[in-house]
Each structure stands twice: as C-alpha cells, then as structure tokens.
Amino acid sequence: MNQAPATLGLRCQLKQPVALDLHLQIRGFTVLLGVSGAGKTSLLQAIAGLLPARVSPFGDLPVEQRPIGYLPQGYALFPHLRAWENVAFPLPRSARRHTEALALLQRVGLKELAERFPSELSGGQKQRVALARALARKPQLLLLDEPTSALDMATRDEVLDELIQEVHAFGIPLLAVSHDPHLAMLADHMAILREGRIIQEGPPVEVFARPQHQATAHLLGFRNFLSGRIEAQENAILRIAGAGWQLQAESSSALPVGSPVQLTWRAEDLFLEEKSGLPCPNRLLVRVRAGRAEGLSTRIYLEGPAPLEMLLSRQQAEAAQITPGSSLKVCIQPRHLQILVA
Numbered sequence: 017m018n019q020a021p022a023t024l025g026l027r028c029q030l031k032q033p034v035a036l037d038l039h040l041q042i043r044g045f046t047v048l049l050g051v052s053g054a055g056k057t058s059l060l061q062a063i064a065g066l067l068p069a070r071v072s073p074f075g076d077l078p079v080e081q082r083p084i085g086y087l088p089q090g091y092a093l094f095p096h097l098r099a100w101e102n103v104a105f106p107l108p109r110s111a112r113r114h115t116e117a118l119a120l121l122q123r124v125g126l127k128e129l130a131e132r133f134p135s136e137l138s139g140g141q142k143q144r145v146a147l148a149r150a151l152a153r154k155p156q157l158l159l160l161d162e163p164t165s166a167l168d169m170a171t172r173d174e175v176l177d178e179l180i181q182e183v184h185a186f187g188i189p190l191l192a193v194s195h196d197p198h199l200a201m202l203a204d205h206m207a208i209l210r211e212g213r214i215i216q217e218g219p220p221v222e223v224f225a226r227p228q229h230q231a232t233a234h235l236l237g238f239r240n241f242l243s244g245r246i247e248a249q250e251n252a253i254l255r256i257a258g259a260g261w262q263l264q265a266e267s268s269s270a271l272p273v274g275s276p277v278q279l280t281w282r283a284e285d286l287f288l289e290e291k292s293g294l295p296c297p298n299r300l301l302v303r304v305r306a307g308r309a310e311g312l313s314t315r316i317y318l319e320g321p322a323p324l325e326m327l328l329s330r331q332q333a334e335a336a337q338i339t340p341g342s343s344l345k346v347c348i349q350p351r352h353l354q355i356l357v358a
C-alpha cells in the first residue's frame with residue numbers, strides 16, 4: 017500500500033442491549049477485538065443506525081441516508097436474488113441498474129458470476145457480493161461483522177488478503193469486529209473492546225508485542241499469568257518476585273520498587289531447560305498436569321506458581337517423554353515476559 021490509509025474518528029454511546037461509551041480511531045482496515053457478548057455486533061448496528069444510540073459522525077442522519085456499507089455476519093444476501101440483483105438492491109430504479117451492478121461486481125472481481133444465486137457461491141464470493149452491494153451505497157465507512165466466520169481455513173488468508181487490498185484500493189475506512197486475533201494481525205490499526213470501552217488501540221505490531229491489560233493479553237492468545245512485586249530495577253531489567261519465584265523481565269519504563277505487577281507470556285515462549293542449550297536466567301519448577309495434541313504441537317498444562325501452559329512441537333514433547341505428575345524445569349527469556357498493569 018502506497019498511500020496513507022483512510023481515517024475516521026468515531027464516537028458511540030449506546031445504552032441497550034449493552035452499555036458502550038467509546039472513541040475509536042478507524043485507520044484503513046481496522047479490527048476491533050472483543051470476547052463474545054462484549055457488544056461488537058451492537059456497536060456496528062448502532063453506527064449503521066439499526067439501534068438507537070448517540071453516534072458521530074452520521075448519527076444525525078436517518079438509516080437509509082447514512083453513507084455506511086454494513087456487512088452483517090453471514091452477509092444477509094437475499095437467497096432468491098441473483099448476485100447482480102443483490103448488488104442492485106440499494107441502487108435507484110433506472111435503466112442503468114443492471115450495468116451499474118455489473119460494474120460493482122467487476123470491482124470485486126466477480127462479474128462472471130453475476131447470474132449466480134448466493135447458494136451457488138463460496139463463502140469468500142458471497143463476501144465479495146456483499147461488499148459490492150455495500151459499495152453501491154457509495155459509503156464513507158464500511159462495517160464488517162466477523163468477516164472470517166464463514167470462511168474455511170484453507171482459503172481464509174487468500175480471501176482476507178484480497179478484501180484488504182480492495183479496501184485499500186477503494187480508500188474507504190473499514191471497521192471489522194471479531195474475536196479472531198489472526199484477523200487483527202492483518203489490520204492497519206486494531207483496538208480492544210472490554211466492558212463497553214476501548215482499553216487499548218494501536219498498530220497490531222505494538223498491541224501484540226505490548227498488551228497492557230490481562231484481558232487484551234488473553235484475547236491475543238497469552239495464557240500464562242503470574243502476579244508479583246518489583247524487587248529491583250537495573251537499567252532495562254526488572255527483577256520481579258512472588259511466592260517461591262523470581263524472574264527477570266525487560267522493560268523500558270521505570271516502575272517503583274514494591275509495585276504490584278502481573279507478568280504474562282505465550283505458551284510457545286516457555287521452553288525445557290535441559291533440552292534447549294540456551295542460557296536460562298528465568299527458571300520455574302513445575303509439575304505436569306496433562307498434555308493435549310494441538311495440530312502438530314502438544315500443549316502441556318503445568319502446575320507451578322500458577323497454572324501455566326507450554327506449547328512444544330510434537331517431536332520435542334515425544335523426546336522429552338513428558339508424563340502427567342512428572343516434575344520439570346522450564347525457562348522463559350526476559351524479553352518474552354510482558355508486564356501488565358496490575
């Protein structure tokens with residue numbers, strides 16, 4: 017992408033069915049992550065004008081005049097209408113309707129399938145028909161509800177890459193809501209919705225590298241959490257301790273000695289001391305509770321200072337002969353520890 021992404025500052029206050037009060041910066045392809053029930057669909061419906069709410073911009077316009085293209089979950093295409101008829105639906109009745117609908121389908125690369133019914137289209141193709149229909153309204157904002165839910169794993173990345181390229185080419189800011197961190201990784205900008213507010217937003221590389229709250233870390237796949245206190249800080253290394261453990265973490269921010277903090281790290285960043293050959297400044301003694309195959313990896317559930325998880329390749333897990341009840345020394349590098357606001 018060469019040009020700067022299209023941006024829009026959004027404000028929404030909603031009371032029912034869920035209380036929301038938020039400011040959100042939409043930059044190009046923006047993904048809002050939240051757990052199930054956080055109010056993601058309600059937010060999109062409020063912006064689109066389908067739920068009564070205080071919204072800016074466009075909040076003073078009736079629903080049909082808002083320059084917003086809304087793709088609900090499942091896309092809500094009319095099953096009895098052909099692809100071009102679905103796209104033509106919002107267009108004014110005129111002799112040019114068919115031609116305009118075909119031109120919109122061409123913009124999303126689907127002109128050849130114009131005569132098909134939705135049941136004859138793949139998940140990704142349905143999404144593009146819905147996108148073409150949304151573009152027919154000449155939107156200044158596109159809203160997408162769970163764009164990955166109707167896509168299979170094999171074609172998901174391809175469909176999303178195309179969608180993101182198209183959105184950039186159209187120069188229209190897009191807000192997608194999801195609970196899928198994979199989608200957020202592809203975004204220009206991301207935000208986290210929790211208890212009706214945005215608790216963190218920024219470029220995905222920053223948010224993934226530095227989650228600030230436990231809820232954000234959990235949504236992004238962090239599964240290990242330990243609560244402790246800062247014992248000392250030397251340069252960029254913090255020494256943090258809890259009941260029976262002490263760990264070193266890298267941190268550029270100065271935190272007072274004695275402050276409570278929470279540490280988090282990914283299951284894939286925990287490793288077995290004796291197998292790695294790596295220096296191990298941070299050791300934890302743990303007991304194996306259970307193991308579970310996860311694709312080509314094995315997730316090991318551990319009891320240590322807190323319940324912990326470690327993700328090993330299947331070969332590593334087999335070579336280590338890890339069995340429930342056995343004790344292990346596991347390690348974590350200081351740079352992989354994230355410090356959360358306790």
Ligand SMILES: Nc1ncnc2c1ncn2[C@@H]1O[C@H](COP(=O)(O)OP(=O)(O)OP(=O)(O)O)[C@@H](O)[C@H]1O
Pocket residue numbers: 033034050051052053054055056057058059195
């Ligand atoms: N029509 C409704 N009547 C009553 N409660 C509702 C209605 N729609 C949503 N809710 C409630 O409002 C809250 C937010 O729902 P919403 O669908 O916006 O969440 P979500 O974040 O999109 O969830 P999901 O990821 O599961 O789709 C939930 O607690 C839900 O039960």
